[in-house]
Amino acid sequence: MKHSNKGVRAVAVLEASKGLLSLLVAIGLHIYAGQNLSTLAIELVTHLHLNPASHYPSIFISAVGSVSQSSLTILALGAAAYTLVRFIEAYGLWHNMRWTQWFALLSGAIYLPFEFYEMMSHFSLLSVIVLLINLVVVMYMYFVLFPLRASI
Incomplete structure (x- = not known):
């Protein structure tokens, strides 16, 4: 049974999509790496009309505030590397390598x-x-x- 080139290309599109999503995450992490994450978390909780002092929102704010800038940079680099791998895989699948x-x-x-x-x-x-x-x-x-x- 010979495989369909369309099937392999569909997998290539899936992998490229995963790469694109990872790229967006990497860019987002890079953008927020230099900012005060606790302030951003409070703004997000407030924007969602939640009480920052209540139990779960305060846990979220505390967790986000404890993430170091170097951790965000490492996560952004990891997401960028994952993006590169997925794009290379998608290219190779598209060209039937x-x-x-x-x-x-x-x-x-x-x-x-x-x-x-x-x-x-x-x-x-x-x-x-x-x-x-x-x-x-x-x-x-x-x-x-x-x-x-x-x-x-």
Whole structure:
């Protein structure tokens, strides 16, 4: 069974989308790295019409305020590196490069146990969707790399 180039390209678009989302996160972290995060957290809580002194908003404000500027910079660099990896993978899949097919299979398979654990420990529709999408991608890439042979 020969795989469809459209299927591999669909996986490439998914990977590029993940890269774009990660790029937006990296830019956001970079922008906020030089700002007072506690003040921003209070402004956000107030904007959402929540009481900053109540229990959960105060926990959020405290947690955000404890993040150091160097931690934000490291997170931004990590997100930028992840972006680069996803864009390279998307490019390779779009151009049907075999090594990126292997990379897509292996990198997706690595996440499966963690996604399964997340779904079991914090069940939500989102965790189910993420697991199912990744499972479909991993299975599809497996069949691209190891096509079924017709029996004689």
